[in-house]
Amino acid sequence: MAAKNFTFRIRRFDPERDKEPHFEGYSLDVSEDMTVLESLLRIQTEQDGTLSFRYACRGAVCGSCAMVINGRIDLACRSQVQVLNQETITIEPLPHLSVIKDLVVDMxxxxxxxxxxxxxxxxxxxxxxxxxxxxxxxxxxxxxxxxxxxxxxxxxxxxxxxxxxxxxxxxxxxxxxxxxxxxxxxxxxxxxxxxxxxxxxxxxxxxxxxxxxxxxxxxxxxxxxxxxxxxxxxxxxxxxxxx
Ligand code: SF4
Ligand code: FES
Structure with a gap:
């Protein structure tokens, strides 16, 4: 499978800057097997260094990267973008816990x-x-x-x-x-x-x-x-x- 372009719609909130959460969009070419976590890391490195999210092991072991991906909660490090099979990937923080910043919730x-x-x-x-x-x-x-x-x-x-x-x-x-x-x-x-x-x-x-x-x-x-x-x-x- 060749690289494909996806739009990532990410819920952003910085308590020091924003009154309300809002969505920001990022366009990214995603190769086969690339995960949502890898996509977030690319977006953070190449497009927006202020984007915050949590991760550690990158292998579905530490439990740090749970988030809502296209309406369903999953670990970002085990969710492959191309398998999601939608042009727009909407990413939000876990519900029922207060947001510290962007996708980082208070555990x-x-x-x-x-x-x-x-x-x-x-x-x-x-x-x-x-x-x-x-x-x-x-x-x-x-x-x-x-x-x-x-x-x-x-x-x-x-x-x-x-x-x-x-x-x-x-x-x-x-x-x-x-x-x-x-x-x-x-x-x-x-x-x-x-x-x-x-x-x-x-x-x-x-x-x-x-x-x-x-x-x-x-x-x-x-x-x-x-x-x-x-x-x-x-x-x-x-x-x-x-x-
Ligand atoms: S979904 Fe709940 S029970 Fe399952 S690993 Fe995560 S915290 Fe534990
Ligand atoms: S980074 Fe450890 S579970 Fe995803």
Whole structure:
């Protein structure tokens, strides 16, 4: 496939200069296999050094470059421009997070929610002398949730996150289930109490957008459903204990 010309319509906002966000257009010849991230780097180098965006690994690993590309959230470093198959590529920052500049959003809110679910292993008793081995069958339950790269794509696509700024959101709740499903972790009671409220596990409207958009195959809605089942089971057990 030969190089083709595309127009990049990029949402710009500089809080020191602009009252409102606006779009600016850039024309660029894009070769086969060139990604949206590479295009942004070319635009920044060759046309407008003030254009701001975040990236690090360029290989879909660090989670820094999530943005809205032609109306769909994706990692810019894994989105090939020619495959998008549209003459105009519209690029906007992730929704539901405040914009620091252009395509750079403030991740503090998103990351603080992740901390709320205590994303660290809480075993009981002495640390093992060597590894704490886990049976592969049991690990299979937690494993998909360990692949999160904290890109916030799921948070940006979640309608509930847009409505309720206190909602923990798909990534934090997926992380929560990752530890709940880990048989080495023994803090189930504390963990379930952390999310057993309307801003936690019961806030999800089960839209499944997060599962569809996740570039790493993490299934947050599935984890939320399983956590709900665990809470119901714990409540039933408690009721039985009282009768
Ligand atoms: S769950 Fe998926 S979409 Fe959400 S932050 Fe993690 S990697 Fe990104
Ligand atoms: S630059 Fe790291 S995920 Fe895109």
């Amino acid at each position: 503090d809110l998103f990351l603080s929610k992740n901390q709320t679910v205590q994303p660290w292993l809480q075993p009981i008793g002495h640390e093992p002398e060597r590894e704490n081995l886990v049976d592969p069958v049991q690990w299979a339950e937690a494993e998909p949730y360990t692949n999160c790269i904290l890109c916030a794509s799921c948070y940006g696509v979640c309608p509930k996150a847009g409505q309720d700024p206190d909602y923990l959101g798909p990534a934090a709740l997926a992380k929560h289930y990752r530890f709940l499903a880990d048989i080495r972790d023994k803090a189930d009671e504390t963990r379930l109490a952390l999310v057993n409220n309307d801003h936690g596990i019961w806030g999800c409207d089960m839209v499944w957008n997060c599962v569809e958009i996740c570039p790493k195959g993490v299934p947050p809605t599935q984890g939320i459903g399983k956590t709900r089942a665990r809470i119901r089971r714990a409540q039933r057990d408690q009721e039985k204990g009282h009768t």
